[in-house]
Amino acid sequence: MMSPAARDALQGWLDMSRALKGQSDNTIEAYGRDVAEFLTFMSLHLGGEAGIAALGRISVTDMRSWMAQMRSGGEVGPRSLARKLSAVKSFIRWLAEREGFDPTAVLSMRSPKFTRKLPRPLSAEHARDVIETAGQQSSAPWIGSRDMAVITLLYGCGLRISEALSLTGESLPLGEMLRIRGKGGKERLVPVIGAARAAVAEYAKLCPYPLDEGAPLFRGARGGPLSPRIVQKVVQQVRMQLGLPASATPHAMRHSFATHLLNAGGDLRTIQELLGHASLSTTQAYTAVDTARLLEIYRAAHPKA
CATH class of the missing domain: 1.10.443.10 (Intergrase catalytic core)
Structure with a gap:
């Protein structure tokens, strides 16, 4: 389970994204799901509530573990994983600026490559x-x-x-x-x-x-x-x-x-x-x-x- 502080931080980031970036309700909802899923994984992976201090200590190894978990079972494809990683990076970047920690381990992760689907118009x-x-x-x-x-x-x-x-x-x-x-x-x-x-x-x-x-x-x-x-x-x-x-x-x-x-x-x-x-x-x-x-x-x- 994520800590109350992490939950409050997530809500703060979502509110900011809605107010300052003009994101749609559907986009905000998807961001919330993706980051909440990430925080829940980190709580289990780190063996306790993933509070603000723990989030500031996330390593490259931790990030690789999360991405491997997302890929396992084949339920999350490269496109979806890239979207989730983008949301997580945006949240951690915002949190790092607010809390004063180094987010390099998270921000350095590369998105998986995927082939963009082309629109399929009718004649x-x-x-x-x-x-x-x-x-x-x-x-x-x-x-x-x-x-x-x-x-x-x-x-x-x-x-x-x-x-x-x-x-x-x-x-x-x-x-x-x-x-x-x-x-x-x-x-x-x-x-x-x-x-x-x-x-x-x-x-x-x-x-x-x-x-x-x-x-x-x-x-x-x-x-x-x-x-x-x-x-x-x-x-x-x-x-x-x-x-x-x-x-x-x-x-x-x-x-x-x-x-x-x-x-x-x-x-x-x-x-x-x-x-x-x-x-x-x-x-x-x-x-x-x-x-x-x-x-x-x-x-x-x-x-x-």
Whole structure:
């Protein structure tokens, strides 16, 4: 068990990360789990409560033991371990500055190497098919219109599903620009294409529930906020109906938005702004997708390949 002092320190670091770094609630929750897991391991590994003094004496050997424990059983892959190590380093760096100890043993640990997963977008034709087919899955016209509107926003504006479902009646009628609050509470403006404005307007006309300001724009069958799981189920049904791969998910519509913009000549900085990526390196993954597709075409078509 971690000591009360370590627990208080963890909470202090999480509060700081939320307030000063603008981290999202989901990110803060993941950080908390990762560091609490680390502190619990160190308590057992060091043979007692891992208090502040004990944390200041963590050695490279201790860190290797923790990483070996994480790898054992194969439940934690290199990507997840790299994320956990990043959280632990951030916490220990903050704690060392506050308590005045040397964090070198922790900060010197290298993250495991892993291959970054590339986004898997749909073709423009398949993206259109998903949108149109989604509108035909329900016998209730307003629900079909709702599903079509949500998925059109994901593809037409590059929204995350959480961003689309966080819209309220205040957004109606959609204009040419939409203010979105993304990860970490960061706001951005995204253009709204005509197809998205029309799809949302049609849904709003058919929806049997009042779409008041402050109330959720997208409603479930009983009038409550629409669950992301419902949207995922709709896309899953569409995927099976169209014979698309398992990678065809709601989030793939956002990937498709970015990839198709890049293919049409959009620059990375603009796409970064539209997607709300904090780092350009995240957006650069789409250039790898584009290059991979070019190589695929080249190898299939070139007589010497």
